[in-house]
Amino acid sequence: MEIQIKNLNFQFKNNIIFQNLNYTFQENKIYVLVGPSGVGKSTFLDLLTKSLTPSQGEVIYHDFSAQEVMTVFQNNQLFPWLKVIDALRLPLKIQKVAKEQQITKVKTLLEDLNLTPLAEQKVATLSGGQAQRVAIGQGLVVKPSFLCLDEPTSSLDMESKEEIQRLILQEQKKHGNTLFIVTHDIEEAAFLGDEILLIRNQQLHPLTNPTKTLRERRDSLDFYEFCIQLRKEVRRR
Template sequence: MTSVVDVRQLGKTFPHAGKNRQVLRDIDLQVAQGEIVALLGPSGCGKSTLLRIIAGLEQHDSGELRLPPAVKIGMVFQSYSVFPWLSVEDNVAFGLTLQGATKKAARQAARELLEKVGLAGQAKAWTSVLSGGMKQRLAIARALAVRPQLLLMDEPFGALDAFTRFEMQQLLLRLWQESGKTVVFVTHDIDEAILLADRIVVLSPNPGSVNSIIPVDLPRPRHDLTDPTLLQRQAALRSHLYQLFFSMQRPVGASH
């Protein structure tokens, strides 16, 4: 399949206390068209930095990053990146007007997206009246408004309560199934990675490097609690991932 993201031997350093601190080292990763890939790892392993490099928000120091020519990228952050001085509808329309769409066409497209994410009734509202889950629905609609081929998400549901998080995960899967977009998302939640991803890229810290790339060979949907075979396979994958995390935290010199 065609790669939308092709990362080869990528490295990144940041200045720290008068020295250069390497945060990513020799990252190799290819993401295929229509794939959902989770970047999973402990805090400080460079997950968000890698995502920001793919988005073009940070520059890498070594290696290569290849994206298709003129690829459109949508980005969703954890921190509810909405414009409080604009209505919900105008938040979604904003990126389209920057691309040259007329105000009428942009608002029509915004209304269609708000319908898809369940915010049609809030189109004229100010963002200050929205709950956290609603703001993240809005952020997703705004990212999709520019019709990206690649959707990047940095812990998009990490600040939500468990029920709202599950709703948002199901929304993402529905939108992905309808559009076939390529999705790369950062998470520290093992269960979320298992639920959403086609492959899980496990990053080790100090410096961030690829520990494992694990295919999630489970049928969708994956939230059927009445299927004992599915539950057993999920449990086995969860146990394997926890073992990987445990091995990363083992002190140097500890016995294996």
């Protein structure tokens, strides 16, 4: 399963965002898109998920359908009056999954996300990190082939941020799906990404993450040296 970007152009008014863009996203990888504000990160996410139509070219889903692409947005878009268990069941209800299967899937997910003690609690009463876990759970519960996360930790404190990042890696390893993450956080990009993508001159520039296989990366000098390199690349025009 792949997503192929083929000869894609996108222009907003007189501003050319992407020009003759070609790229292929492969399965079972984590891609992280970084760049300064206004460079087109969220626009690219909308193009990738077909929420936006390119001016020219196409986005092709190979061997899967649009229903297998899920997006978790920055503001998590949770209904505050729902209980956690009902919030996680909601995507399954929309897809008309049988009630027995809903219960089984959500019970497993509650355990995976350490949300079981909060199952009957209303979303409005959750902390930021807890709510973000629920939002990611809504994306995972239908077992998407591609899961897109838009600034998944931007509003969280450092401890909650690192917890969500570990959770993202844990769930991706378990399900083997492809993740596409938009972030402005350099350390987050270096921690999560197999491949890091920079937007420059209306193109995507890939950078392979040399630290991804290191154990205890946050305690590694190599990790922070890569963060410095990546920060310089982002700033370079």
